[in-house]
Amino acid sequence: MAAAFIELDRVEKVFDVRKKTGFLKRERRQVRAVDSISFTVARGEMVGYIGPNGAGKSTTIKMLTGILTPSGGRLRVAGIDPSRERTRLAHRIGVVFGQRTTLWWDLPLIDSYRLMHRMYRIPDGRYRENLDRLVELLDLSALLDVPVRQLSLGQRMRGDIAAALLHDPDVLYLDEPTIGLDVVSKGRVREFLRELNAERGTTVLLTTHDLQDIEQLCSRVMVIDHGRLVYDGALTGLHEAGESERTLVVDLERELPPIEAGPAARVVRVDGPRQWLAFPASESAAPLVARIAAAYPLVDLSVREPDIEAVIAKMYAERAEQADRAGKAAS
Numbered sequence: 001m002a003a004a005f006i007e008l009d010r011v012e013k014v015f016d017v018r019k020k021t022g023f024l025k026r027e028r029r030q031v032r033a034v035d036s037i038s039f040t041v042a043r044g045e046m047v048g049y050i051g052p053n054g055a056g057k058s059t060t061i062k063m064l065t066g067i068l069t070p071s072g073g074r075l076r077v078a079g080i081d082p083s084r085e086r087t088r089l090a091h092r093i094g095v096v097f098g099q100r101t102t103l104w105w106d107l108p109l110i111d112s113y114r115l116m117h118r119m120y121r122i123p124d125g126r127y128r129e130n131l132d133r134l135v136e137l138l139d140l141s142a143l144l145d146v147p148v149r150q151l152s153l154g155q156r157m158r159g160d161i162a163a164a165l166l167h168d169p170d171v172l173y174l175d176e177p178t179i180g181l182d183v184v185s186k187g188r189v190r191e192f193l194r195e196l197n198a199e200r201g202t203t204v205l206l207t208t209h210d211l212q213d214i215e216q217l218c219s220r221v222m223v224i225d226h227g228r229l230v231y232d233g234a235l236t237g238l239h240e241a242g243e244s245e246r247t248l249v250v251d252l253e254r255e256l257p258p259i260e261a262g263p264a265a266r267v268v269r270v271d272g273p274r275q276w277l278a279f280p281a282s283e284s285a286a287p288l289v290a291r292i293a294a295a296y297p298l299v300d301l302s303v304r305e306p307d308i309e310a311v312i313a314k315m316y317a318e319r320a321e322q323a324d325r326a327g328k329a330a331s
């Protein structure tokens with residue numbers, strides 16, 4: 001097995017929050033943003049890190065960059081403790097926040113790169129080489145003299161990605177890298193990330209609400225909810241974890257009452273002679289099809305896989321319900 005490049009062992013982050021509850025009254029409360037999370041990421045892996053709003057994703061990324069110090073547990077990136085050696089780590093990591101730019105707003109793009117060249121003390125030859133490669137791959141040559149504020153969102157994002165990679169980091173954290181981009185720009189960013197990972201073996205940790213980013217880029221996904229890791233594995237395994245359902249779409253010869261096909265399947269929609277039956281994704285469709293074919297005038301049928309978006313929405317909703325029930329039971 002490849003050596004772990006990012007290592008978290010029971011990492012916690014607790015925030016002390018003061019809330020005004022009256023004229024002079026303040027209530028102190030603790031928010032456990034990250035609650036005993038453990039995982040490892042091997043060098044060269046490309047991993048999705050997803051979860052609902054407020055789950056603890058950004059807090060994790062901030063601890064991985066050294067911006068925040070964990071309240072407990074052990075964390076290492078490339079063997080470095082991020083909060084203790086933030087500057088040394090900065091040479092090994094690149095960070096892209098989709099919602100904020102790291103570029104200088106009023107300066108032409110190339111000036112931001114020149115500043116980074118100095119800030120990161122990138123050797124001249126390496127800077128030149130990396131800049132040329134990134135400009136070509138991200139199609140930036142016509143944009144280098146344009147002030148950042150005049151760039152479109154997609155152009156700015158490509159500019160930000162290049163900035164994060166000028167110093168050749170071993171690991172890249174991407175926080176919502178395709179947010180607000182049109183389909184073409186999203187495609188370009190994803191293609192570039194795939195190439196970067198394949199050619200240079202850059203380790204990528206990707207946080208996104210766009211599940212297509214994950215589907216197209218990551219073979220592994222981690223799901224965090226209420227500060228806890230609730231899933232870590234292949235994207236396909238999420239279907240089972242989310243106990244998702246597949247849909248059998250049946251065309252009958254004529255309009256009929258809802259099909260009765262046993263306890264495992266239920267009709268979820270009827271439209272004229274077409275009926276939709278939901279059944280567990282973990283079960284084979286064959287016996288169900290055989291039962292329907294034997295008892296109904298069947299013309300055509302197809303099976304629809306659950307889409308990952310629906311699976312994750314269901315998973316979040318179920319966990320929110322569980323938390324709600326636990327909260328009510330405790331009060």
Ligand SMILES: Nc1ncnc2c1ncn2[C@@H]1O[C@H](COP(=O)(O)OP(=O)(O)OP(=O)(O)O)[C@@H](O)[C@H]1O
Nearest residue numbers: 015017031033051052053054055056057058059060
């Ligand atoms: N500096 C802070 N002080 C107090 N609470 C904080 C702080 N930063 C984050 N939190 C809280 O910690 C929890 C996790 O927040 P975090 O920003 O990590 O979530 P997230 O998964 O990145 O969410 P989103 O998808 O909305 O960006 C939330 O309840 C948030 O309100």
